Amino acid sequence: MSLPPGFLDELRTRLSLSQVVGRKVMWDSRKSNQGKGDMWAPCPFHQEKSASFHVDDRKGFYYCFGCQAKGDAISFVRETENVGFMEAIEILAGEAGLEVPKRDPQAQQKSDERTELAEVMEQAVQFFRLQLRTGGGADARNYLDERGLAGAALDRFEIGFAPDAWQGLWDHLSSKGVSPEKVLAAGLGKPSSKGGKPYDTFRNRIMFPIRDARGRCTAFGGRAMDPNDNAKYLNSPETLLFDKGRSLYNHGPAREAAGKGAPLIVAEGYMDVIALAEGGFGACVAPLGTAITDSQLHLLWRISDEPIIALDGDKAGLRAAQRLIDLALPLLEAGKSLRFALMPDGKDPDDLIRAKGPQAVQQVLDAAMPMVQLLWDRETEGRNFDSPERKASLDKALREKIMLIRDPSIRSHYGQAIKDMRWQLFRSGTSGGPKKANWKKGDWRQKAPTKATADTKASLLAGAGEDTQRQMREAVIIASLICTPEVVSEFEGQLEELQLSTQEHNALLDLILSHAHRGAEVLREKIIDARGLENLEKLLNAGHVAITPCVRKPGDTEMALMTISEELAKLEAEQGLSAEVAEAAEDLVGLADESVTWRLGQAAQARNLAMRSEHEDKAEYDTAPNGARISREEKSAFDALLGKLNVPKVP
Incomplete structure (x- = not known):
């Protein structure tokens, strides 16, 4: 989207760079001169104790004499918040009291509708949080307590409870002046198929608000309290605000943490993300209970160049990881890849962190394997290659997968890595199934075993x-x-x-x-x-x-x-x-x-x-x-x- 001439100048004029930067740093009062707009602080982009980060308020630019980071208010927000250009503009415009120009009247109308729906969702967040504290939420509180979620975690993730009532939320929103059309449009209610009264989408469930990168509540995930419920987890239906395949749970906080250097971890569910975040792994997200989509994969790569996929240590988790390979191969770009950290058998990140603490999770993350290794394991695990025909079948399968990679440079490197592992398997003197070995990079032909020089x-x-x-x-x-x-x-x-x-x-x-x-x-x-x-x-x-x-x-x-x-x-x-x-x-x-x-x-x-x-x-x-x-x-x-x-x- 192109912005009208003069809009960015007006935005910079209305904002004080020192005010924008001041949210992220502690000014050095000995070196700074606020009257002249000459401010100094330790750099927010690299770890240091001295105040080498300089802000010139009059010129509207910053510069670090340590890491050479430089820019204006827009670039500062982009770097520290890990957001795109237009998102940074919207953040700054909100602070400056400016309205970002819209493309056309129709786009303006949709934007207004989204704003109204977001307000309805915020009212629902507050309702669910209040219900968790009532007598009707006692069982939900006990469950959360058993899962190790203290009050601070409940507040941080705004966890609530939907009462077991036909129109509990519906009646509350109606009393606040919210129209039935808005409740339905927000995905918080459903019309009756028999012509009766509409009913709440979520009933007798622990509620997890799902927020977008800008912090707006766009949907909910609900965990059933009734073990006989047809759906253990239920997400909001897709609305003008919510697109399930383009959303990530904990997106905003994870993006900010990843922007500060934390590794991005992709877990399966809400409880995994909460457990990881409480254990000190701030950059963690979940794909809302579904297989990762290509849109979500691009979102992940916008946050971090190499996300770590931390899936459950069972067959389902391994299958999910292997399916992700086929999705990711055609989308690979230079510097953009995935690593895979498989939890111990039968454990998910939440189980592991509660049983053995954050250090156990860190060890699993440190051992995360590159995607090419998981691709090789998928094609060779449990198979026997004791005949030319079986070897040829493996070569064909791997060649077909490698050819899915569009980037020729990455395709070439994948081919070489596969050749290294292939040599390790076929030249190791075994005719049975594959044996995992610690192969090193380099010219494998130089390492071939020979009887004489x-x-x-x-x-x-x-x-x-x-x-x-x-x-x-x-x-x-x-x-x-x-x-x-x-x-x-x-x-x-x-x-x-x-x-x-x-x-x-x-x-x-x-x-x-x-x-x-x-x-x-x-x-x-x-x-x-x-x-x-x-x-x-x-x-x-x-x-x-x-x-x-x-x-x-x-x-x-x-x-x-x-x-x-x-x-x-x-x-x-x-x-x-x-x-x-x-x-x-x-x-x-x-x-x-x-x-x-x-x-x-x-x-x-x-x-x-x-x-x-x-x-x-x-x-x-x-x-x-x-x-x-x-x-x-x-x-x-x-x-x-x-x-x-x-x-x-x-x-």
């Missing part, structure tokens, strides 16, 4: 010449993927498990796996940003790479598929032989047997079969004692190993 393998397999050949194959694979990134999905599983020989190749493959889905142009930009144009050109212009058909013809998927399949097969065969040699080294420390040379022979045959597509099987072969064929090059490397271990050479 790269240098050891190179020496065992005839030295630097073969290592260079391996790097050339890797370069061809990487260049082919860069030129035709559409084929990455066909090899994703193999690429994730590929152990590359250089840090540069590992870095390039990480970028390919993270950005290939965004197309060749974006992928190249990301590679240039991360590794530099010179390194990319060096890779693509290398002689053995430049002559590769699919590099010469970028976008030729058929040629790329053929080339990458062939090169991966060769690399895997070479890796297999390297692994067998490394394991043989361990076996030969004890007593050697024919199975060692048999395994080496089998691995050598697999490797040479993979090489034949380039006519690389011209080496002469010798025969091992068990009859297996082994090349002279491999026999020489193996004999060198036997010599180091003082084991007789293969004849």
Whole structure:
């Protein structure tokens, strides 16, 4: 909404900045000069003892020499009250006695109606609070006392009681001059379906006023005193004032507390919020007994960048958390996310804080997990991944969830986090269900368990010449993927498990796996940003790479598929032989047997079969004692190993 010219100037003119700021600070009388409008105080935006926060009343600006916070009355209200621009204008206009201009006559009429309904709701608040103190509210008082709610908490949250009468509130409001139409419009009464007298919406219930961010009572939540009542909790119907899916219980106080640095906690019910607030967790809200909506999620993110979802420690609470993941994934933005703190089994925040105190709740909050971890747990918990088909099913499910994320940067980071956890699961040597482990961020390929280092393998397999050949194959694979990134999905599983020989190749493959889905142009930009144009050109212009058909013809998927399949097969065969040699080294420390040379022979045959597509099987072969064929090059490397271990050479 645009404001008329001059309105903000008039607003600033009518207000004293020191008066606005003075509600939040204690002025330092030694440094301040009120006559000149030169005021000093400890800064309300950061913890300090000295008075470094300066207000210049004449200019209408403030500045902190400690944290460099600065602004005018509007920005001060926005920061300290944690509200938006128009809400800050409305707050200041109310103090200055100015009316915020309305958009049109119809909007003005609706605003007037809301104001009238809010006044009716305030009368209802006072009525319910009074009823709690009467004889008819004795059972309600006893219940609240058993739940540990003292008088201060009852006053703070304005808890009341709706008497068990057909028209208790109706008659009270009528005596105050409130029309029947207003009672019905406020959601406090319902017309009789049989044509009789209207009746109160809430009867024989403990009443919790629901206030909006501006502090207006817009609705009520009622907890039934009768255990046989059809609805344990009942909320007001939707009205001109109240939209259930766009409201949060304890919104205003939580927003103010979060603005001062308190973590925002989202609980399930009224009693949870009250218990948390009384336990010192001031920034806590509840979604009014329903699943969180997208509008409520945006409200939460306006209060805090990373709310903590503290749900009950039972199956229903876990299901609610998991449903929230599907809602939140498409809405994620940079810096906006969720964390999940699951209470102990069978406990809610109210139970836990009454049983073990605020410290127990704090420990649960400190252990809150990021949303990506809960997503992973949901897809893997209790499942077995002992077959390729089951692993593929997991990959598909996770890929579908990640693709819901609209922000490409967040989607990329989620993909990398999932790959880290996937490696932890599939490369841990277990074929059973998932085992939770403390994985750390970083290049997971560098952490893959191996039987020997790269240098050891190179020496065992005839030295630097073969290592260079391996790097050339890797370069061809990487260049082919860069030129035709559409084929990455066909090899994703193999690429994730590929152990590359250089840090540069590992870095390039990480970028390919993270950005290939965004197309060749974006992928190249990301590679240039991360590794530099010179390194990319060096890779693509290398002689053995430049002559590769699919590099010469970028976008030729058929040629790329053929080339990458062939090169991966060769690399895997070479890796297999390297692994067998490394394991043989361990076996030969004890007593050697024919199975060692048999395994080496089998691995050598697999490797040479993979090489034949380039006519690389011209080496002469010798025969091992068990009859297996082994090349002279491999026999020489193996004999060198036997010599180091003082084991007789293969004849």
